[in-house]
Amino acid sequence: MRTGQQRPSAWYAAPALLFFGLFAVLPMVLVVYLSFTDWDGFGFPQPSGAENWSRLVQDGEARDALWLTLVLMVLSWAVQTPVALLIGVWAAGRQRNRAVLSSLFFLPLLLSTAAIALLWRSVLDPNFGVTQSLPFLDRFNFLGNTEIVIYTVVFVITWQYVPFHTLLYQAAARSIPVSLYEAATIDGAGRYKQFFTITLPLLKYTVITSTVLMLVGSFTTFDTILILTGGGPGTTTRIAPLYMYITGFSGFEFGYASAIAVLLLALGAGLSLVVTRATGFRDMQSQQEGV
Amino acid sequence: MTVTRTATLPAAPAGPPVARPPRRRGRAGGRRERPNWLAGVLATGWLVLVAVPLYYLVAASFRTRQDYLSTSPLKPPSAPTVENYVTVLQGGFTTYLLNTVIVTVGTVLIVLAVTVPAAYAVARNAGPLVQRMFSLMLIGLAIPAQATIIPVYLLITQLRLYDTLLAIILPTAAFALPVAMLVLTNSLRDVPKELYEAQTLDGAGPLAVLRHLVLPLAKPAITTVSVFTALNAWNGFLFPLVLTQSQSTRVLTLGLWDFQGQFGTNVPGLLAAVTLSVVPIFVLYLIGRRYLLSGLTAGFGK
Numbered sequence: 284m285r286t287g288q289q290r291p292s293a294w295y296a297a298p299a300l301l302f303f304g305l306f307a308v309l310p311m312v313l314v315v316y317l318s319f320t321d322w323d324g325f326g327f328p329q330p331s332g333a334e335n336w337s338r339l340v341q342d343g344e345a346r347d348a349l350w351l352t353l354v355l356m357v358l359s360w361a362v363q364t365p366v367a368l369l370i371g372v373w374a375a376g377r378q379r380n381r382a383v384l385s386s387l388f389f390l391p392l393l394l395s396t397a398a399i400a401l402l403w404r405s406v407l408d409p410n411f412g413v414t415q416s417l418p419f420l421d422r423f424n425f426l427g428n429t430e431i432v433i434y435t436v437v438f439v440i441t442w443q444y445v446p447f448h449t450l451l452y453q454a455a456a457r458s459i460p461v462s463l464y465e466a467a468t469i470d471g472a473g474r475y476k477q478f479f480t481i482t483l484p485l486l487k488y489t490v491i492t493s494t495v496l497m498l499v500g501s502f503t504t505f506d507t508i509l510i511l512t513g514g515g516p517g518t519t520t521r522i523a524p525l526y527m528y529i530t531g532f533s534g535f536e537f538g539y540a541s542a543i544a545v546l547l548l549a550l551g552a553g554l555s556l557v558v559t560r561a562t563g564f565r566d567m568q569s570q571q572e573g574v
Numbered sequence: 575m576t577v578t579r580t581a582t583l584p585a586a587p588a589g590p591p592v593a594r595p596p597r598r599r600g601r602a603g604g605r606r607e608r609p610n611w612l613a614g615v616l617a618t619g620w621l622v623l624v625a626v627p628l629y630y631l632v633a634a635s636f637r638t639r640q641d642y643l644s645t646s647p648l649k650p651p652s653a654p655t656v657e658n659y660v661t662v663l664q665g666g667f668t669t670y671l672l673n674t675v676i677v678t679v680g681t682v683l684i685v686l687a688v689t690v691p692a693a694y695a696v697a698r699n700a701g702p703l704v705q706r707m708f709s710l711m712l713i714g715l716a717i718p719a720q721a722t723i724i725p726v727y728l729l730i731t732q733l734r735l736y737d738t739l740l741a742i743i744l745p746t747a748a749f750a751l752p753v754a755m756l757v758l759t760n761s762l763r764d765v766p767k768e769l770y771e772a773q774t775l776d777g778a779g780p781l782a783v784l785r786h787l788v789l790p791l792a793k794p795a796i797t798t799v800s801v802f803t804a805l806n807a808w809n810g811f812l813f814p815l816v817l818t819q820s821q822s823t824r825v826l827t828l829g830l831w832d833f834q835g836q837f838g839t840n841v842p843g844l845l846a847a848v849t850l851s852v853v854p855i856f857v858l859y860l861i862g863r864r865y866l867l868s869g870l871t872a873g874f875g876k
Contacts, residue, residue, distance in 0.1 A: 306748030
């Protein structure tokens, strides 16, 4: 391996590492420090011992927010995965109209989070929204009813992210060799049997990738909710990251907000570690190296 | 990407599946063509869910306010008007657009400038230290940027960058690094060792190899990384929200949110702003659909 003298030196990597260190690693260290301080966002953070942490342990609102985050994560995973999987496999097909249709499917990808949240806010508007001029749907206040609003949020998040995951599944389904299906057909396996014995097992790693991205994503994505509901009505959609944001940037309790942030970082990192270990996501990454 | 080639053809009704088996072969991963009702129904349902809101968006942006309040949102505008677009364009939209363009270009340039040499070093095995740093950086893939906004805010204010476009560019670029490194390194590892060695035998130093071998060969990966980074920067909401304040540094996403408050009941105006904000990406989508989609799934879509 170590033949040429002319390999690039480690200095080639230095700017990237320095940059990443300064604006990504340092903040992760800083946030832990800040969680032990009292800081109103102006002036300098004042050390305050473990005050924020003892407060966090007793904070019922934080507990509610975490629970809501978990509910939202599970719900949006459970809704998005089958939808993205089925549409992805379907869009990997060959018929011509599928090509045209699937180019429409991906349109939500072109809209920013802000655009999507604002669009749905007005589509679901209880007075002038689209839903108000449709039969059956007109009897619901999707954003104002505390019972329904969480499902509305799951729906909008699904609308936003399903195209991305569909793309992953479409690409993976396309790479399944046709010969497998041909062989299965000769053996007399029907469509559904083929789906469960060929397609699904071969998409295993894609399911894992997509799951990891969804779980980690829903742990942190809150701009959609911030714009769509602002966490309301009341606190019914105030997930933990939003609680952190509001505590810091509206309540000016940056120390306490940092404690929530540390918790989020730990849970998010822990979660992706568990998922990657449990599912062999890591092995898949190394398998793909050099592919 | 077969879709790209067939997408421009008119939609032909799905004929009897038996009629076209020859097309199936010769392309990676074809599927049987017997209609799949379950998936078809689901796909149609999804199509309606995508098409109706987007139709509503565009239609409403051409309505007068009176029309918006009085007629069904699903009917075409009774007297189409561009008045909303004029209002939006006079309301600071061009400033926001320019800011977003600056942020996007700046972010992409920084990311490429630092990751291309770094990925070259990692792919050519510049030592165990570099490899370890690379693994560390990949952990960053799982780190939620959102959870670091408070220290980033502290850092940016201490650097006296608060309320500048650079304040948005720096952290946005930093959090784009892990994916960029992953994509670039994977693509450079694909380059046969012999190519590097041939260059080296010819007496080329690392810098020359970078310029004459790495840059041309990594072009597809560089495109993917650029698109991915650019879309992230273009759509970014949180960093601008927290790190800027005044109207002169406002980016498009934040501007939309601001229009929401500013326009109050003028929903057609707001929707015109939303529509306008999509136009640049939509044009890109029409020109380079393939690049856009590959950039969107960067590193995950293999």
